[in-house]
Amino acid sequence: MSGPSDFQPSNPALQWLERRLPILGLMHSSFVVYPTPRNLNYWWTFGAILSFMLGMQILTGVILAMHYTPHADLAFKSVELIVRDVNYGWLLRNMHACGASMFFFAVYVHMLRGLYYGSYKEPREVLWILGVIIYLLMMATGFMGYVLPWGQMSFWGATVITNLFSAIPYVGESIVTLLWGGYSVGNPTLNRFFSLHYLLPFLIAGVVVLHVWALHVAGQNNPDGVEPKTEKDTVPFTPHATIKDMFGVACFMLLYAWFIFYMPNYLGDADNYIPANPGVTPPHIVPEWYYLPFYAILRSIPNKLAGVIAMFSAIIILCFLPWLDAAKTKSSKYRPLAKQFFWIFVAVCILLGYLGAQPPEGIYVIAGRVLTVCYFAYFLIVLPLLSRIETPRPVPNSISDAVLAKTGSRSTPMVSTAIVLALAGSLFAGSIDSAKASEGSDKPPGNKWSFSGPFGKYDRGALQRGLKVYKEVCANCHGLSYVAFRNLAEPGGPGYSVAQAAAFASDYKVKDGPNDAGDMFERPGRPADYFPSPFPNEQAARAANGGAAPPDLSLITKARSYGRGFPWFIFDFFTQYQEQGPDYVAAVLQGFDDHVPEGVTIPEGSYYNKYFPGHAIKMPKPLSDGQVTYDDGSPTTVAQYAKDVTTFLMWTAEPHMEARKRLGFQVFVFLIIFAFLMYFTKKKVWADSH
Amino acid sequence: MNPDASTIAAGAPIEVDLSPVAEGQDIKVFWRGKPIYISHRTKKQIDEARAVNVASLPDPQSDEARVKSGHEQWLVVIGICTHLGCIPIAHEGNYDGFFCPCHGSQYDSSGRIRQGPAPANLPVPPYTFVSDTKIQIG
Ligand code: FES
Numbered sequence: 130m131s132g133p134s135d136f137q138p139s140n141p142a143l144q145w146l147e148r149r150l151p152i153l154g155l156m157h158s159s160f161v162v163y164p165t166p167r168n169l170n171y172w173w174t175f176g177a178i179l180s181f182m183l184g185m186q187i188l189t190g191v192i193l194a195m196h197y198t199p200h201a202d203l204a205f206k207s208v209e210l211i212v213r214d215v216n217y218g219w220l221l222r223n224m225h226a227c228g229a230s231m232f233f234f235a236v237y238v239h240m241l242r243g244l245y246y247g248s249y250k251e252p253r254e255v256l257w258i259l260g261v262i263i264y265l266l267m268m269a270t271g272f273m274g275y276v277l278p279w280g281q282m283s284f285w286g287a288t289v290i291t292n293l294f295s296a297i298p299y300v301g302e303s304i305v306t307l308l309w310g311g312y313s314v315g316n317p318t319l320n321r322f323f324s325l326h327y328l329l330p331f332l333i334a335g336v337v338v339l340h341v342w343a344l345h346v347a348g349q350n351n352p353d354g355v356e357p358k359t360e361k362d363t364v365p366f367t368p369h370a371t372i373k374d375m376f377g378v379a380c381f382m383l384l385y386a387w388f389i390f391y392m393p394n395y396l397g398d399a400d401n402y403i404p405a406n407p408g409v410t411p412p413h414i415v416p417e418w419y420y421l422p423f424y425a426i427l428r429s430i431p432n433k434l435a436g437v438i439a440m441f442s443a444i445i446i447l448c449f450l451p452w453l454d455a456a457k458t459k460s461s462k463y464r465p466l467a468k469q470f471f472w473i474f475v476a477v478c479i480l481l482g483y484l485g486a487q488p489p490e491g492i493y494v495i496a497g498r499v500l501t502v503c504y505f506a507y508f509l510i511v512l513p514l515l516s517r518i519e520t521p522r523p524v525p526n527s528i529s530d531a532v533l534a535k536t537g538s539r540s541t542p543m544v545s546t547a548i549v550l551a552l553a554g555s556l557f558a559g560s561i562d563s564a565k566a567s568e569g570s571d572k573p574p575g576n577k578w579s580f581s582g583p584f585g586k587y588d589r590g591a592l593q594r595g596l597k598v599y600k601e602v603c604a605n606c607h608g609l610s611y612v613a614f615r616n617l618a619e620p621g622g623p624g625y626s627v628a629q630a631a632a633f634a635s636d637y638k639v640k641d642g643p644n645d646a647g648d649m650f651e652r653p654g655r656p657a658d659y660f661p662s663p664f665p666n667e668q669a670a671r672a673a674n675g676g677a678a679p680p681d682l683s684l685i686t687k688a689r690s691y692g693r694g695f696p697w698f699i700f701d702f703f704t705q706y707q708e709q710g711p712d713y714v715a716a717v718l719q720g721f722d723d724h725v726p727e728g729v730t731i732p733e734g735s736y737y738n739k740y741f742p743g744h745a746i747k748m749p750k751p752l753s754d755g756q757v758t759y760d761d762g763s764p765t766t767v768a769q770y771a772k773d774v775t776t777f778l779m780w781t782a783e784p785h786m787e788a789r790k791r792l793g794f795q796v797f798v799f800l801i802i803f804a805f806l807m808y809f810t811k812k813k814v815w816a817d818s819h
Numbered sequence: 820m821n822p823d824a825s826t827i828a829a830g831a832p833i834e835v836d837l838s839p840v841a842e843g844q845d846i847k848v849f850w851r852g853k854p855i856y857i858s859h860r861t862k863k864q865i866d867e868a869r870a871v872n873v874a875s876l877p878d879p880q881s882d883e884a885r886v887k888s889g890h891e892q893w894l895v896v897i898g899i900c901t902h903l904g905c906i907p908i909a910h911e912g913n914y915d916g917f918f919c920p921c922h923g924s925q926y927d928s929s930g931r932i933r934q935g936p937a938p939a940n941l942p943v944p945p946y947t948f949v950s951d952t953k954i955q956i957g
Contacts (some may be wrong), residue, residue, distance in 0.1 A: 307821060410921060430936075433901075
């Protein structure tokens, strides 16, 4: 993409093609001989990482779309079926869902890198603006994709976000109707979001081509911000940049695989494992983490229209960055003040993200307002001002000078980091205190689960006992509608044989029909049947249980959670702690108490439970000692029952967990070896360029 | 991309029987995919709604203008927060009315916005009393 190429393929067939369509020459000049600055650091590999992620998302997305049903009544179920029944469906889904987060993570690093090194400055303004357009398209795509599983967060996220447009004067309402295709978010909305979610990635790919084109016309920026002048300043793209990018991608894939195989639900919201219900708003609507800073800006402004405007301008302002920051020196490496402010800005964004996830009350609102002002001040006051008052340090003459100088001295500009840490620390400390005060001390106690950790497996005995408890106790009120009898004989499950599963199924009566006479009839269950629900529909369940329908238990251990709070959620990432759901379920089963503590009033028809949010639960104490007999000699206590049935329900929610962790280990071994190979190859290739 | 004919047809008026709703209770019905709250207000709630100084409200509207005269005890509102569309919870908040859990908007016993980011009162859907105990919405 940088002018005509003199590339001549040696193969006559390729020569023939080249004379008619010089595509090989284009590739050759863009990705092989293309001169890339010698001093690029690893932050520059994020371009390649992003291309990789885009390809990954499109590939997994296309396959997922083959199995997905975009209908309000079926979407949730079809996603569950993908995870349970499609070959490696769980892998595809995790790759796609975690992939979205990884994509955004990479794009944020990529954007901040551009910000730090001044990559938006002359002559790269158009390149930068194209980047902002890609980012906007990504946000739209990510949002619509999050709606497709049609869980509670999908539905209510869609409601909140589409309603943003109703703030526009005069035309707002009609725009919202157009987005919905009805009078509220519903099936037509889901259909059009699916269509657009499929379309937008290809638009992104198109803009990415423009982005790369613009990049190859203007040339890459580099950490020193001086343009290459001589041959000595650059190295050819292949093999130098190619191999370095491959090493970068390999390292990034390690992080990606950590999420896919070990923490697939870490970044998601438990509420999204509850099917969408237009009649109930979840108590706390949070968008995906990558929108949180903007959500915090939206909420910190107490006026609807102004809030929406602020939120959108927080993104649009990026387009004007090349003109807001008029400093001649590109790289913040040589701008002592800009560097400090850059890190403060990063801290502001992270804190805004943290606030976006907190309930909109008290100190959080005030902090949100302060940080919103800081966010805009960075662009509108700090950057324009700095370009006038700051005296940058001298910039090296050329890239090769910079590379030579680097091998000599190494300065340690740690002041800014200290400022940032102090600032972040104090704000976090403040917010934890208030969070502690408001939450009380009813966190479910942690348990030791056989299935936790990177090598966790289900305890077969516990699964079998848990199934018995479910069958004899829970099944009277709770369904298990995503689990089929055949699953009982599948590897990684309770370990029954196919014949045992069939015998188990035949104990059940299943409704079938209509037969030739047009009547419905009952027959014994077959392995392919699903556990029958105790009530014919939700209304019946509600009516029989004092107004609160007993939830289906198939996904309950993933659909319930409790806030871990700062700093636990950070440690959880490293310890792979994912058992909030099982801990909560086990705690609720054991949390009943006839003695209601003072200050808690329990309405008629409800029961006190220590761990249930609000403490008043409609379910009476389900388990008591000795209620279910065990033939393997395990203690018949409530604690044991709770533990067994929770293990069983964890399996119903994650039937392929053992396969997932096993494959994860293999992938990790492979990726680590691959990354090492890439690293040493890179060392070799770059040996005489440094 | 506007709503198709079947969606529009499904949005035809509906009739709701009010006789089972006791004083102080409310029911939620769905019309055009939107939840409609029908509250049977107590004397206290009506008095509270009428006692405020209308001019001091963020979206000034008198309680009389929001209910049908002769049926003051019935409040019929679309239960969609005018901020960003969550469903407010009835009988919560500081004003004996509705509280939106999403961003903390509070509405009074007449469904008028009193506190929080929502800009407007809960809208009153078009409805008429067919008889003393039956209304038609739409
Ligand atoms: S949607 Fe009700 S306060 Fe925001």
